[in-house]
Amino acid sequence: MATQSQYEELARQLSAIGAVKRGLSRILPPECPTGSAAVLSLLGQHGEMRMSRLAELLAVDMSVTSRHVAHVAEHGWIERSPDPADKRSRILRLTPAGTDMLGLLAQRHIESLARTLSDWSDDEVGQLNVLLDRLRASFGDCRAWAGQHEHTRTSA
Amino acid sequence: MATQSQYEELARQLSAIGAVKRGLSRILPPECPTGSAAVLSLLGQHGEMRMSRLAELLAVDMSVTSRHVAHVAEHGWIERSPDPADKRSRILRLTPAGTDMLGLLAQRHIESLARTLSDWSDDEVGQLNVLLDRLRASFGDCRAWAGQHEHTRTSA
DNA sequence: TATTGTTATACTCTATAACTATA
DNA sequence: TATAGTTATAGAGTATAACAATA
Numbered sequence: 152m153a154t155q156s157q158y159e160e161l162a163r164q165l166s167a168i169g170a171v172k173r174g175l176s177r178i179l180p181p182e183c184p185t186g187s188a189a190v191l192s193l194l195g196q197h198g199e200m201r202m203s204r205l206a207e208l209l210a211v212d213m214s215v216t217s218r219h220v221a222h223v224a225e226h227g228w229i230e231r232s233p234d235p236a237d238k239r240s241r242i243l244r245l246t247p248a249g250t251d252m253l254g255l256l257a258q259r260h261i262e263s264l265a266r267t268l269s270d271w272s273d274d275e276v277g278q279l280n281v282l283l284d285r286l287r288a289s290f291g292d293c294r295a296w297a298g299q300h301e302h303t304r305t306s307a
Numbered sequence: 308m309a310t311q312s313q314y315e316e317l318a319r320q321l322s323a324i325g326a327v328k329r330g331l332s333r334i335l336p337p338e339c340p341t342g343s344a345a346v347l348s349l350l351g352q353h354g355e356m357r358m359s360r361l362a363e364l365l366a367v368d369m370s371v372t373s374r375h376v377a378h379v380a381e382h383g384w385i386e387r388s389p390d391p392a393d394k395r396s397r398i399l400r401l402t403p404a405g406t407d408m409l410g411l412l413a414q415r416h417i418e419s420l421a422r423t424l425s426d427w428s429d430d431e432v433g434q435l436n437v438l439l440d441r442l443r444a445s446f447g448d449c450r451a452w453a454g455q456h457e458h459t460r461t462s463a
Numbered sequence: 464t465a466t467t468g469t470t471a472t473a474c475t476c477t478a479t480a481a482c483t484a485t486a
Numbered sequence: 487t488a489t490a491g492t493t494a495t496a497g498a499g500t501a502t503a504a505c506a507a508t509a
Contacts, residue, residue, distance in 0.1 A: 153432035162416035170366035210326035276309035
């Protein structure tokens with residue numbers, strides 16, 4: 152168990168990390184904003200999948216996923232083929248153009264991070280990756296989360 | 308220097324960390340969304356300051372800062388007094404109500420994180436805090452950043 | 464009747480540009 | 487002329503709710 156102070160600090164750090172994310176998003180081509188990049192990245196990592204699975208991996212509502220996927224499909228980076236097992240579903244799959252775009256994104260991310268984190272050791276970057284992955288897992292596990300404070304009005 | 312693979316992984320982790328941030332934002336009272344919470348937090352940490360300083364700490368444009376500050380002031384959580392040294396500026400300062408709200412936010416963050424990260428040691432949380440702080444610093448230092456790819460259209 | 468996915472609507476956060484007041 | 491801050495406008499991301507098609 153960590154101290155209250157550490158939890159407060161972590162909340163501040165997570166709030167501030169938005170600046171880093173914005174920095175990384177600025178290097179993306181404008182046709183491929185962060186939402187599209189996330190879709191491509193997950194399809195590249197996990198291979199073909201359905202909308203519902205993608206929404207779960209993105210950790211956003213399926214309506215949001217639907218819009219991102221529509222944008223990515225309009226650009227020809229993915230194809231949506233009918234799911235023979237369930238006519239309501241479609242299978243999402245990277246196209247060659249999508250794979251190319253994914254390569255471009257990786258290249259830009261690597262360039263930026265290599266420059267920005269030039270004084271980090273590989274061990275430190277590895278540690279951060281491990282901790283961030285665990286953080287995500289800890290939050291993902293805890294699905295008894297939503298509606299806990301149910302957005303109560305306060306008098307403060 | 309880290310490997311390309313580690314940089315790619317870090318980019319993915321940062322993209323995915325949004326889910327954690329959204330989780331934390333859901334426990335906030337609806338009158339005090341993340342933008343307002345960030346303003347209160349920084350004023351609590353650093354004490355009174357001017358808009359321009361706050362914008363720098365938030366790492367967002369001053370126009371954005373201005374709107375957050377207006378919202379926070381409307382709720383009576385801060386006061387804006389004229390700066391005697393520069394009539395264009397106003398000094399921002401937490402009110403007692405703002406301090407109360409800050410306390411409520413801290414309490415909710417602590418509750419949530421203590422529950423979610425119950426199996427983390429204090430050392431691990433501390434490590435993550437250190438690395439996130441350093442990450443922010445590395446990006447903050449690198450101000451020769453913007454306009455590097457200048458949003459070039461790509462053919463990919 | 465329940466589930467998959469889409470669309471309409473609304474809200475938050477952010478950036479750019481135009482503007483006011485002061486330095 | 488330059489700087490501090492505000493406001494108008496636009497764009498991206500997300501959530502809720504209503505809807506269509508299929509299970």
